Amino acid sequence: MELHLKIIGSTLMLLALAHVIFPKYFDWKNDLRSLSLINREMFYVHTFFVALGVFLMGLLCVVASSEMTETALGQKLALGFAIFWFIRLLIQFFGYSSALWKGKRFESIVHVLFSLFWGYLSVVFFMISLGE
Numbered sequence: 001m002e003l004h005l006k007i008i009g010s011t012l013m014l015l016a017l018a019h020v021i022f023p024k025y026f027d028w029k030n031d032l033r034s035l036s037l038i039n040r041e042m043f044y045v046h047t048f049f050v051a052l053g054v055f056l057m058g059l060l061c062v063v064a065s066s067e068m069t070e071t072a073l074g075q076k077l078a079l080g081f082a083i084f085w086f087i088r089l090l091i092q093f094f095g096y097s098s099a100l101w102k103g104k105r106f107e108s109i110v111h112v113l114f115s116l117f118w119g120y121l122s123v124v125f126f127m128i129s130l131g132e
């Protein structure tokens with residue numbers, strides 16, 4: 001399981017760092033122009049903190065993989081992470097419209113890959129929480 005945690009941790013840190021390109025890739029400057037200043041700034045600030053949280057979760061998996069698998073506290077953290085990523089998996093199907101990816105090759109591939117990744121995270125963290 002420690003190897004899985006190191007893989008997960010490295011991937012989560014890369015995902016967090018990828019948030020840097022989101023504003024330009026998704027053209028937030030134009031899309032968010034119509035929002036009030038507070039809503040626009042909340043959007044950026046919350047995105048930063050989501051990325052920071054994902055990065056720190058990944059860092060914890062990399063630097064404390066043995067503690068996560070071998071201690072009661074680590075197993076409790078893993079259960080929390082399992083719940084978090086399972087809810088994220090559900091959001092992938094019920095929070096986003098399928099119109100965003102259906103019939104679009106690249107978006108469909110991304111949808112499937114992230115669905116598999118969220119499922120992988122959920123299973124690994126849940127297994128760790130059970131002491132597997």
